[in-house]
Amino acid sequence: MTPKLGLSAAQIARCRDLAIEVAAGVRRETERFTTVSTERTVLRLLGVDGVDGNEVPIPNRVVASLEAAGRLGRGAAVWMGSALAAGAADSTAAAALLSDPARARALPEHPRWRDAVAPLVEATLARIRANRAERERRLAAHPPDELPLLYAIVATGNIHEDVVQADAAARAGAQCIAVIRSTAQSLLDHVPYGATTSGFGGTFATQENFRLMRAALDRLEPELGRYVRLVNYCSGLCMPEIAAMGALERLDFMLNDALYGIIFRDINPLRTLIDQNFSRRINAVAGVVINTGEDNYLTTADAVEQAPAVLASQFINERLARDAGLADWQIGLGHAFEIDPELEDGLLHEIAQAEAAREIFPDAPLKYMPPTKHMTGNVFRGYQQNALFALTSVMTRQHIHLLGMLTEALHTPFLHDRWLAIEQAKTIRRNARHLADEIEFRPDGRIVRRAKEVLDGAETILRRVAGHGLFAALADGVFADTRRPRDRGRGYDGVVRRDDAYANPFLEAWSQTPAEANA
Amino acid sequence: MTPPAREENVRPYGDKKGDGAVQVSFTLPVAKSAAATEAAKRYVAKMGLREPYVTLAESIAPEFTYFIVYARATHDVDMAGIVAEEAPAAALGREEIDRELSRRFGRRIVVLGCALESDAHTVGLDAIFNMKGYAGDYGLERYGAIDARNLGAQVPVAEVVRLVRETRADAVLVSATVTQNEIHVRHLTDLVDMLEAEGLRDRVVLIAGGARVDHALAKELGYDAGFGPGTTASRVAAFLLEELSRRAATASPA
Numbered sequence: 001m002t003p004k005l006g007l008s009a010a011q012i013a014r015c016r017d018l019a020i021e022v023a024a025g026v027r028r029e030t031e032r033f034t035t036v037s038t039e040r041t042v043l044r045l046l047g048v049d050g051v052d053g054n055e056v057p058i059p060n061r062v063v064a065s066l067e068a069a070g071r072l073g074r075g076a077a078v079w080m081g082s083a084l085a086a087g088a089a090d091s092t093a094a095a096a097l098l099s100d101p102a103r104a105r106a107l108p109e110h111p112r113w114r115d116a117v118a119p120l121v122e123a124t125l126a127r128i129r130a131n132r133a134e135r136e137r138r139l140a141a142h143p144p145d146e147l148p149l150l151y152a153i154v155a156t157g158n159i160h161e162d163v164v165q166a167d168a169a170a171r172a173g174a175q176c177i178a179v180i181r182s183t184a185q186s187l188l189d190h191v192p193y194g195a196t197t198s199g200f201g202g203t204f205a206t207q208e209n210f211r212l213m214r215a216a217l218d219r220l221e222p223e224l225g226r227y228v229r230l231v232n233y234c235s236g237l238c239m240p241e242i243a244a245m246g247a248l249e250r251l252d253f254m255l256n257d258a259l260y261g262i263i264f265r266d267i268n269p270l271r272t273l274i275d276q277n278f279s280r281r282i283n284a285v286a287g288v289v290i291n292t293g294e295d296n297y298l299t300t301a302d303a304v305e306q307a308p309a310v311l312a313s314q315f316i317n318e319r320l321a322r323d324a325g326l327a328d329w330q331i332g333l334g335h336a337f338e339i340d341p342e343l344e345d346g347l348l349h350e351i352a353q354a355e356a357a358r359e360i361f362p363d364a365p366l367k368y369m370p371p372t373k374h375m376t377g378n379v380f381r382g383y384q385q386n387a388l389f390a391l392t393s394v395m396t397r398q399h400i401h402l403l404g405m406l407t408e409a410l411h412t413p414f415l416h417d418r419w420l421a422i423e424q425a426k427t428i429r430r431n432a433r434h435l436a437d438e439i440e441f442r443p444d445g446r447i448v449r450r451a452k453e454v455l456d457g458a459e460t461i462l463r464r465v466a467g468h469g470l471f472a473a474l475a476d477g478v479f480a481d482t483r484r485p486r487d488r489g490r491g492y493d494g495v496v497r498r499d500d501a502y503a504n505p506f507l508e509a510w511s512q513t514p515a516e517a518n519a
Numbered sequence: 520m521t522p523p524a525r526e527e528n529v530r531p532y533g534d535k536k537g538d539g540a541v542q543v544s545f546t547l548p549v550a551k552s553a554a555a556t557e558a559a560k561r562y563v564a565k566m567g568l569r570e571p572y573v574t575l576a577e578s579i580a581p582e583f584t585y586f587i588v589y590a591r592a593t594h595d596v597d598m599a600g601i602v603a604e605e606a607p608a609a610a611l612g613r614e615e616i617d618r619e620l621s622r623r624f625g626r627r628i629v630v631l632g633c634a635l636e637s638d639a640h641t642v643g644l645d646a647i648f649n650m651k652g653y654a655g656d657y658g659l660e661r662y663g664a665i666d667a668r669n670l671g672a673q674v675p676v677a678e679v680v681r682l683v684r685e686t687r688a689d690a691v692l693v694s695a696t697v698t699q700n701e702i703h704v705r706h707l708t709d710l711v712d713m714l715e716a717e718g719l720r721d722r723v724v725l726i727a728g729g730a731r732v733d734h735a736l737a738k739e740l741g742y743d744a745g746f747g748p749g750t751t752a753s754r755v756a757a758f759l760l761e762e763l764s765r766r767a768a769t770a771s772p773a
C-alpha cells in the first residue's frame with residue numbers, strides 16, 4: 001500500500017516516542033498494584049468456576065475471603081498452590097478452603113506452592129494454545145476473507161434468540177458477530193453464570209453464552225464455506241475475567257480499550273489500567289484481535305474537534321497493547337464516521353481521517369465504526385449516511401467494518417435492519433472494489449491538509465499527556481471532554497497493593513514472550 | 520376505488536387528496552414462497568389497507584421473509600377531536616425567565632439533573648444543563664437564577680432522593696435514554712415511589728426527558744412534565760417558572 005497523504009514519517013515517529021513515555025508512566029504508576037478482578041481471573045485460569053447458592057461466583061467468594069484475611073496482596077495463585085500442596089484434592093477443593101476467611105488466614109504459604117499449581121497453569125496454557133491453533137486451522141481451510149470484514153451486532157437479551165439472529169446475519173454475509181452486553185454489565189463486579197435469557201439492550205457475557213454462540217457459528221462454517229468470527233466485550237470491572245473466558249471459548253475479537261471504561265463508565269482509572277494490561281496479555285496469547293474504542297469519543301464530543309484526540313488515543317492504545325505482548329495484526333484500533341452530515345465537505349474530513357489512520361497504522365486491522373450520533377428517526381437519510389460510510393471504508397481500506405443500522409436512533413437492530421445493512425455494505429464493497437487503487441489525493445488539497453492538521457493536533461495532545469502523565473490528562477478531561485480523577489470512580493476499592501512476594505504465574509509466563517517483532 | 524375522505528377528516532396523501540397511500544415494511548417468520556407473499560397481503564389487509572402491492576419479498580434467512588408493501592388506507596382521522604399532550608409552557612427567552620425567577624422567588628432555584636441507575640447516556644442531559652446548551656439555546660447552568668447541578672449518569676435512585684433532601688432541591692430533571700424492555704419506566708417509577716415514600720414528592724417538580732419520552736408518558740408515570748427529542752433548555756426553564764409559580768400561589772394562602 002503506497003501512502004497518499006504525504007504525512008511526515010518523522011512526525012509519526014515522534015508521536016510513537018511520546019506514546020512510549022506515556023506508557024512508561026502508566027507502568028510506573030500501576031506496577032505496584034493488583035486488583036480483585038485480576039486475581040479472580042487468575043482463579044478462573046486455575047480452573048475455579050461456578051456459583052454458590054446465592055449466585056455469587058466462586059472466584060468472587062475466594063477473592064473476598066482472601067481480602068478479608070489480608071492475604072490478597074500476595075496473589076491468589078500463591079494461596080491456591082498452598083492449599084493444593086497442603087492436601088486439597090483439586091482446584092474446587094482448594095477454592096472451597098480459601099472461601100472461608102478463617103481457614104484462608106490460617107493457611108501457611110507452602111514452599112512448594114508453585115509446583116502444586118504448575119499442572120493447572122500448564123493445562124490452561126495448553127487449552128488456550130489449542131484454541132488458537134484451531135482458529136488458525138479453520139481460517140486456513142477457506143479462501144481469504146473479503147475485506148473489510150462485515151461486523152454485525154446482535155443484542156436481544158436472550159442468548160437463544162441471539163443465535164437465531166446471528167445465524168441470519170451470518171448467512172446474509174456478516175463475517176463477525178458481536179453479542180452486545182446487557183446495559184451496565186460493565187459495572188457489575190462479577191461475571192454472571194450460565195446461559196441467560198433476559199438483558200437490557202444486550203445479552204450478558206457469560207462463559208456459557210460464549211460457548212453457545214461459538215458452537216452455533218461453528219455449525220455454520222461448513223455450509224457457508226467460511227469461518228465466522230465471534231466478538232465480545234472485555235471492558236468494565238471484569239475486563240480480564242472476560243478475556244480469560246474468551247480465550248477458553250475461542251472468541252476471535254475482543255473489545256478491549258484502555259480508556260473506555262474510565263471515560264464512559266466512570267470506572268476508576270487505576271483499576272482500569274491495571275486490568276487492561278492483564279486482559280491484553282491474555283488476548284495476546286489467545287491470538288485474539290482487540291478492538292479499541294476511540295469511536296466513542298466522537299459520540300459525546302464534536303467529531304471534527306475530537307479527531308486529534310482520537311489519533312492521540314490510538315497511539316497510546318497501540319503502545320499499551322504492544323507492551324502487553326500484542327502483535328500489530330492483533331491491534332484493531334477504532335475510529336468512526338461521526339461528522340455532522342450538515343457540515344460542508346464532511347465527507348472529505350471523514351476520508352482524510354480514515355486514510356490517515358490507515359497510513360499511520362499500516363498493519364493494524366482498523367475497526368471502523370458507523371454513524372450513530374447524527375442518526376435520526378429519518379431512517380432514509382440514515383441509510384444514505386451509512387452508504388457514505390461504507391464507501392469511505394472501502395476506499396480507505398479499513399479492515400473491520402461495523403455495519404451501520406438505519407434504525408440506529410430507534411432501537412437495537414431488527415432482523416431486517418441488519419439484512420438491509422449487510423446488503424448495502426456488500427453492494428458498495430463490490431462496486432468500489434478497486435477504488436482505493438485508483439485514487440490519489442491532491443498534495444495541496446483539502447483532504448491532505450486536514451490529515452496533516454489532525455496529526456499536528458495529535459502530537460500536541462501527546463506532548464501534553466506525556467508531560468503530565470496519563471492520569472493527569474484523564475483528570476483534566478483531555479479525552480471526550482470528560483474528567484476522571486485518579487482516585488475516584490467505580491472499583492477503586494478493588495485496587496490492592498501487591499506485597500513484595502506477589503506472584504502471578506500467568507503474568508510471569510506471558511511476560512517472557514513479548515512481541516519482539518514490535519520492539 | 521376507496522371513497523374520498525370527509526372534509527374535516529384526514530388520510531395519508533400520496534399524489535392526490537384522499538388516496539390513502541402508505542408504505543409498510545415488515546418481516547414474517549416464514550420461508551419465502553408464493554404462500555408467504557399471499558400471507559403478507561392478507562396481513563396488510565387486516566391492517567385496514569387495500570390494494571396491497573408487494574414490491575419486495577426477500578428471503579433474509581431460511582425461515583424469514585422481508586416484505587415492502589405499498590397500499591391504500593381507507594380509514595381517516597378527525598382532526599377536530601384531537602388535543603395533543605405537551606408540557607404547558609409559554610415560549611420565553613432566557614433573560615426573561617431569569618428575571619422572573621429572581622423577581623418571584625428572590626433566591627436561586629436548585630435544579631438537579633441525572634440519568635438513573637444503569638443508564639449511561641449523558642448527551643441529552645448535558646444538552647439541557649451545560650452552559651453551551653443545544654441548538655443555539657443556552658443550558659440551565661447559564662441561568663443566573665438557577666443553581667443547576669448536573670449529577671451525570673448512572674446515579675442510583677436512592678442517591679437522588681438523598682440529594683433532594685440534602686440540597687432542598689426545587690426540581691429534579693431525569694434523562695432516560697435506554698428504553699429496551701421498558702427499563703426506563705422501571706427506573707423512572709422507582710424514583711417517584713421512593714420520593715413518595717420519603718414524603719418528598721410534593722416538594723419537587725419532577726421532569727423526565729429523552730428520545731422516547733413524551734409529556735403523556737411522563738404524566739402517566741407520576742411526573743409533572745415530559746420532554747422529547749429536540750427539547751431546548753429554555754422550554755424546560757419556562758415550564759419550571761410556571762410550575763413553581765403555580766405551586767407558590769396554591770401553597771401561600773393569600
Ligand code: B12
Nearest residue numbers: 201202408411639640641642643694698699728729730750
Ligand atoms: C451516544 C450514544 C451512546 C454513548 C453515550 C455516551 C454518553 N456519555 O452519553 C455510549 C457509546 C456510551 C452508548 C452506550 C450504550 N448505548 Co447508546 N447511544 C448513543 C446514541 C448514538 C446517541 C444518543 C445521543 O447522545 N443523542 C443526542 C441527544 C442530544 O439527544 P437526546 O438524548 O434525545 O436528548 C434530547 C432530548 O431527548 C431531550 N432530553 C434528553 N434527556 C433529557 C432530560 C430532561 C430532563 C429533559 C427536559 C430533556 C431531555 O433533550 C435533548 C436535547 O434536545 C444513540 C443513538 C441515537 N442516534 O440516538 C444510542 C442509543 C441511545 N444507545 C443505545 C444502547 C442500547 C446503548 C447500550 C445499552 C448498548 C450496549 N448494550 O452496550 C450502551 C450502554 C449505555 C448505558 N449503560 O446506558 C440504544 C437505546 C435503545 C433503546 N431505545 O433502548 C440507542 C438508541 C442505539 C441503538 N439503536 O441501539 N451510547
